[in-house]
Amino acid sequence: MTSSKKINFTPILIIFFSVIILSKSVKALDVEPGLWAHIPVERHFIGMGYVKTEADILFDPTLKLEDVEMDMDTWVAKYIYSFESFGKSSRIDITQGYQEGHWKGLLDGAYAETTRNGPSDSFIRYAISLYGAPPLKSGDYVAYRRKQDGETIVGAGLAVRLPTGDYDKDLLINLGQNRFAFRPQLGIEHNRGPWTFEATSEVAFYTSNNEFYNGNRLEQDPTLTLGASAEYTYRPGLRGTIGFAYDYGGETSVNDARNDDRKQNVGWSASISYPLGPTSGVKFAWVKTETQESTGLDSESFVFAIVTSF
DSSP states (O other): OOOSSOOOSSOHHHHHHHHHHHHTOOOBTTBOOOSSOOOOSSEEEEEEEEEEEEEEEEOOGGGOEEEEEEEEEEEEEEEEEEEEETTEEEEEEEEEEEEEEEEEEEETTEEEEEEEEEEOOEEEEEEEEEESOOOOOHHHHHHHHHHOSEEEEEEEEEEEEESOSOOOTTOSOOSSOSSOEEEEEEEEEEEETTEEEEEEEEEEEEOOEEEEGGGEEEEEOOEEEEEEEEEEEEETTEEEEEEEEEEEEOOEEETTEEOSOOEEEEEEEEEEEEEEETTEEEEEEEEEEEESSSSEEEEEEEEEEEEEEO
16 A cells, blocks of 8 residues: 555544543542643552554545555553642643554555554643642642532643654555644633533644655644543542544645645544542543545544553
């Protein structure tokens, strides 16, 4: 399967949902480390997850690629550290994955397939609470939360995708992207009683890949992603969540020649969390994405994650 056009097998919605699912999979000290959640400072969260993804990929007919299917196994490790910076609650998230993928389909009418395995690109994220969520250590934090009937938090963050994944300039299909992506984020969370609502917006800006397939240079327009979730806590540690996300943009060009490959995807997720102890838990989730363009990717993922804190 070869071509001079950009083929994106790992849309941002899958990454977006996977990171949210893994980071929200533990109930520790009566708090969830979601993207904008109020958590006590000087706490560590360590998570491991597995994502099984199956997808149908729709290509531009000129590429002569038809009936392409992808089967991807992803193992994810995530670390979160909460701390105080600039007098505000802050956190650092580090995420690393390892993937094994298999693609099959018709190339110019003939059956073709290929496999890839290796590390995916790494992600690092810094976030800070702009409103609400005062920086408190565990004891003061518990006392503070007991007095709150509800809380609204506004936060900002910057996530960076690092070009650490497996990449070969002589191959079109790669697990890594061989470029940086900078994703400034703005979000809000409101919780009252058993309900927690969260919304996040981000814009991804990409650097150029100057070692794209066949000696070309790949550039990509920014991508806007919007996401929202609603969560209900049945009892401490037992929660159900539904989510929705949408992304738009990201048209690519190769050697300044524009490709007609604008991205527009929608995604849904549903999950349930269950406690294993006071500071650990597991989560099972389902994620579905669909392209709204004539080209793109329709995927379905199943996620298992386990997280502990100390």
